[in-house]
Amino acid sequence: MGEPVHTKSFQEKGWLKLDNAAKLFPAIMSDSLTTVFRITASLKEPVKYTAIRKAVEITAKRFPYFSVSLGSGLFWHFLEFNDQLPRIQAEEDIPCTAFAAGRKNEALYRVIIKKNRISVEFIHILTDGGGALEYLKSLLYTYLTLSGTRINSPGEILLPESPVSPDEMEDGYKKFFRRLPPPSKMVKAWHLPFRLNKKPALRIIRADIPAGDIRMIARKLNVSVTEYIVSVYLLSLHEIFISSQRNTGRKIRKVLRVEVPVNMRNKFLTRTMRNFSLYVLPEIDLRLGNYTFEEILRSVHHQLQISADVKQISRFLSSNVSYEKLLIIRILPLFIKKMAIAAIYRSLASKRWTGIVTNLGMVNLPAEMGDAVDSFEIIPPPPNSKVKVSCGLVSFNDKLRVCFCNITQSNDLERRIFKHLTDAGIHVKILNN
Amino acid sequence: MNICKNCGVELEEGLEKCPLCGRSAGNGEEHLYESASHPSDIILIHKKEKQKYLWELAGIITFSGIVVCTIVDLLLKKGLSWSLYSDVSFLAAWIILTLIMYTFRRSHIFVPGLIITILATLFSMDLFIPGPDWFFPVGFPLTIVVFFSAGIAVILYKKAHFRGFNIIGATFLLLAGTGILTELILDEFIHGSPDLQWSLIAAVSLLPFSLIFLFYHYRLKKGNRLDSFFHI
Numbered sequence: 001m002g003e004p005v006h007t008k009s010f011q012e013k014g015w016l017k018l019d020n021a022a023k024l025f026p027a028i029m030s031d032s033l034t035t036v037f038r039i040t041a042s043l044k045e046p047v048k049y050t051a052i053r054k055a056v057e058i059t060a061k062r063f064p065y066f067s068v069s070l071g072s073g074l075f076w077h078f079l080e081f082n083d084q085l086p087r088i089q090a091e092e093d094i095p096c097t098a099f100a101a102g103r104k105n106e107a108l109y110r111v112i113i114k115k116n117r118i119s120v121e122f123i124h125i126l127t128d129g130g131g132a133l134e135y136l137k138s139l140l141y142t143y144l145t146l147s148g149t150r151i152n153s154p155g156e157i158l159l160p161e162s163p164v165s166p167d168e169m170e171d172g173y174k175k176f177f178r179r180l181p182p183p184s185k186m187v188k189a190w191h192l193p194f195r196l197n198k199k200p201a202l203r204i205i206r207a208d209i210p211a212g213d214i215r216m217i218a219r220k221l222n223v224s225v226t227e228y229i230v231s232v233y234l235l236s237l238h239e240i241f242i243s244s245q246r247n248t249g250r251k252i253r254k255v256l257r258v259e260v261p262v263n264m265r266n267k268f269l270t271r272t273m274r275n276f277s278l279y280v281l282p283e284i285d286l287r288l289g290n291y292t293f294e295e296i297l298r299s300v301h302h303q304l305q306i307s308a309d310v311k312q313i314s315r316f317l318s319s320n321v322s323y324e325k326l327l328i329i330r331i332l333p334l335f336i337k338k339m340a341i342a343a344i345y346r347s348l349a350s351k352r353w354t355g356i357v358t359n360l361g362m363v364n365l366p367a368e369m370g371d372a373v374d375s376f377e378i379i380p381p382p383p384n385s386k387v388k389v390s391c392g393l394v395s396f397n398d399k400l401r402v403c404f405c406n407i408t409q410s411n412d413l414e415r416r417i418f419k420h421l422t423d424a425g426i427h428v429k430i431l432n433n
Numbered sequence: 434m435n436i437c438k439n440c441g442v443e444l445e446e447g448l449e450k451c452p453l454c455g456r457s458a459g460n461g462e463e464h465l466y467e468s469a470s471h472p473s474d475i476i477l478i479h480k481k482e483k484q485k486y487l488w489e490l491a492g493i494i495t496f497s498g499i500v501v502c503t504i505v506d507l508l509l510k511k512g513l514s515w516s517l518y519s520d521v522s523f524l525a526a527w528i529i530l531t532l533i534m535y536t537f538r539r540s541h542i543f544v545p546g547l548i549i550t551i552l553a554t555l556f557s558m559d560l561f562i563p564g565p566d567w568f569f570p571v572g573f574p575l576t577i578v579v580f581f582s583a584g585i586a587v588i589l590y591k592k593a594h595f596r597g598f599n600i601i602g603a604t605f606l607l608l609a610g611t612g613i614l615t616e617l618i619l620d621e622f623i624h625g626s627p628d629l630q631w632s633l634i635a636a637v638s639l640l641p642f643s644l645i646f647l648f649y650h651y652r653l654k655k656g657n658r659l660d661s662f663f664h665i
Contacts, residue, residue, distance in 0.1 A: 031476065046436055049452060050445040090440050090453040090470050097472045100479030110472060113453055115441030121472070 016068065016079040020173035020321050021275040022125040026070065026077045026101065027341035029123075032201060032407075034098040038112070038379040039132050039360070039394075040119040041140055043372055047113050048147055053088060055143035056111050058160045060085050063135055065169040065273065066109055066126055070101045075334055079108075079125075086110045091119070094200045095379050096405075099123045111139070116374070118143070124275065129360050129378060130263045131273040134158060137365065144372055151368045165271055172276035173321050176268045180318040186281070188351045190254035192237070192388045193244045194408035201407040202382050205414050206431040208375070211362075211400040213426050223301045225400070226359045229393065230258055230304070231297040233357055234284055236416035238291060257283035259353040260304070263361075264317075267310050278316050280307040281353060293420075355413075356380060356390035363396045370397065377401045389413050488534055495527035517561045525554040548580055570622045575615060582611040595650075602646030609636035609643070 018026075025035045060067055066086075068079035086107045091114035100106050101123060108126045112119040118140065122132045138158045145151060197203065211225075218228040237256045245251070264276045282303040284291050291299075306312060323329060329337070363376045378392035382405055392403040404414045418428045435444045437451035450457050453470055499520045506516030528550045536543040552573060559568035589603050590596065609632075616632035 046434075046441055046443045048443045048445065049437075049448065052442075053452075087472075087475070088453070089472055092471050092473060094473075098476055099472075100475045103475070103479045103482070106475065106479075112472070113440060113442050 014081045015071065016065065016081075016169065017171065018077055018079065018125065019171045019275045020324060021128070021277070023076070023324060024341060024345065025123070025125045027338040028345045029098065029101065031098050032199065033382060033384055034096055035124040035381050036096040036099060036121050037124065037129065037132070037381045037392075038095050038119050038121045038377075039129065039136050040117050040377040040379075041136060042374045042377070043116045043118065044374050045372070046116050047118055047143075049113070051146040052111070052113060052118065052143055054146055055139055056088055057085060058142050059135065059139045062138060062158060062160045062162070062164065063273065064164060066107075066122075066135065068108065068126070069104065069106050070108065070125060072102075072334060075330060075332070075337070077125075077334065082107070086120075088113060090114065091117070094202050095119075095204060096121060096202070096382055101125070109135075124381060126275075127273055128263075128275045128277045129261070129358065130265055130277065131275070133360060133363065134273060137363075140365075140369060140373070144369055149368055149372060151366055153366055154369075155364070155366050157366070167271040168273045170270065170272045171274065172264060172268065172270045172272045173317060175270065175272075176264075176314070177318060177321040178314070179322065180315050182319040182322075183312075183315045186257070186352055187255055189257040189283070189354045190237075190241055190286070191351070191354060191386050192240065192408065192410075192413065193248075194388055194410040194412070196385060196388070197407055197409055203406045203411075204379060205404040205406065205411060206377065207402045207418065208429045208431060209400040209402060209421065210427055211395040211398050214400055214421075217424055217426065221297060223297060224304075225395075226260065226357070226393075227301045227304055228297070229359070229391075229402075230260060230282055230357050231293065231300045232417055232420045233258055233355060233391065234282070234296050234300065235291075235293050235420060236413055237354055238284065238286070238296070239416055240412060241286065242290070253287040255283050255285050255287070257281050257353045259356045261356075261358045262308055262313060264313070267313065278313050278320075280304055280313065282307070350384045350386045353387065356383060356387060358390070358392050360392070360394040363394060365396075375399050375401055377403055379403050380405055383407060484534055488531065491527060491530050495523045498523045518558065521554055521557045521561075525550055544580070544584070548576065551576055567622065571618060574618050578611060578614045578618070582607045597650050598646040599650040602643045602650065605639045605643035605646065609639045612636060 029035045064081070065079075067081060067083050069082045069084070071078045071080040082105045084105050084107045087110045089110055089112055091112050095112075099108055099110075101108060109120060109122040109132075112121060118136070120132055120136050120139065122135075127135075134157075138160070141151060141154055141157045142160055214225055214228065218225045221228065223231070234256055237258075241254070241256065259279045259281055261277045261279045264270075264278055265272070268276075270276060280303070282300045284296055284299060332340070358378065358380050360376075360378045365373060373396065376394045376396040378394045378401075380390045380392040380403075383390040385407070388406065388408045390405045392405070394401055404411075406414065418430070421428050435446060435448070436442070437444055437454065437456060439454045439456045440451055442451065442453065444451060455470060502516040502519045502523075503513065506513055529547065532543055532546045532550070536546060555572040555576065556568050559566055559572060586604055586607055590600055593600060612632035612635045613629065616629055617627050620627045620629070
């Protein structure tokens, strides 16, 4: 396999500015709020250590913009090229543990191996789910090739010998920024009343759902799978809200809002492998009364259709990038910026939504690779202490893997969601962790 | 096929132990793997590295301070005078920092180390300060009294099943006792005989509060836990 062509500018410069989304994470990340997510491919056979080690070495050269560590400047953090390979490590009970991001020459992603599972964990500073999935597909391609699988038509997978395009490391937020009126202000959302777990707090519940079944039901209802699951999520939150009001006797009505990340690569023409996602926030306003499932479904469908529109979502992009362009913000020393960002996140941003549903969509692989892979899985970053539970979805072949990250002592939300799905005739298989 | 019994990965022939977990490939016998084999290991390594950097920086500041003070004293006074106090203080601060950073969780090293450092510092000061010797009649017993009281407070806190207002009440009693012992030692040094005044006033003022706290905790059984009562 040939050596990839590194872009001169990146090698000469030796560092990259953080993209707009990444600027938030160094200020808020901690041992519990790690901002680390995991994507896993489960193979049909045990992983061969020697082949995966070689594949990691080759793939790292194809993604030079991931071979960086986090540096601190006077005004901003930056990504410093370090030519380090990611660590290949054994799986632990708790996924998505923190990176030693401030450590010199420490890679900000790692490869985790267990039995037949190959996982990649990325700190969100580096990329989002879309970028990480492209890396994992490329790693799988190289691994399977080294293991003797002949792949005739790799399709859109980034091959080790293909040249590295400068477009892959562009800042999509800046590229597509234009000044637009800001989105309307949001009231704080209601939050789950569950008690938090003691450290280590994170619990994972995984389930497999036949993708065909849920797709058919969603199609019958004229909605997408994401819209259907978000609606079930909101319905379950609604039930927990009513039950908690009954228990506490409180009558204050609030808004239930779910964050749904959107891959902006599908909206704008870019090949960037760095962060380029925003989010839409479907909500039901309980101040207006209670909702039936049909009402929630209809509302979520229309909200997602409208807010995921390029023009609407560009307002969030414009609003986020505008802040970092302000001179007064740019000249603030880094430590003050970090304190301000952390304070704003704690008091406002973390309270905007009740839950998170991130859908990586359907993973497409060439037939020869697909034969060797059993399933994919995404574990979203551990939720903060307000949101408490987040949900990751990804489908491959006929398997939709649902993965809940929960830092509370209750699994009431997961239980209700699965109950609604089984009531709708969808087979749910809870997996042994 | 050679499979690691712990990680479940396939190991190529020739690999005697799993590079991920360090266990022997054949029989599962455990060998400690030297480098970080799990993600959370790196955080621990990073924390130790940061601690080491901080300790090295503190060492540089301490010894620079000692050198600067000594040279300035030598240049201005043509001998060692005031710099002896600052040098001893710098050194004591650095030793205490080292003890806190590396032995804090090992109380059998930390506590004796801290007592010896403080006693040595006071003894050195006594040697440098002209006038009557005060270390053995005052410095030594006062240090022992303070550590003895603090030790009792820590033991009470650790042994208590319920950490509520009983801890505050007991702390007040200990403060009263420490005050009385302090005045006894000072009186013995200054006047040659005990003449309790301020410590008795402090003790009788603290006693009712202490009794109220203990009564509230043990008699009324309404004692709140300190962490829940004072949480912000």
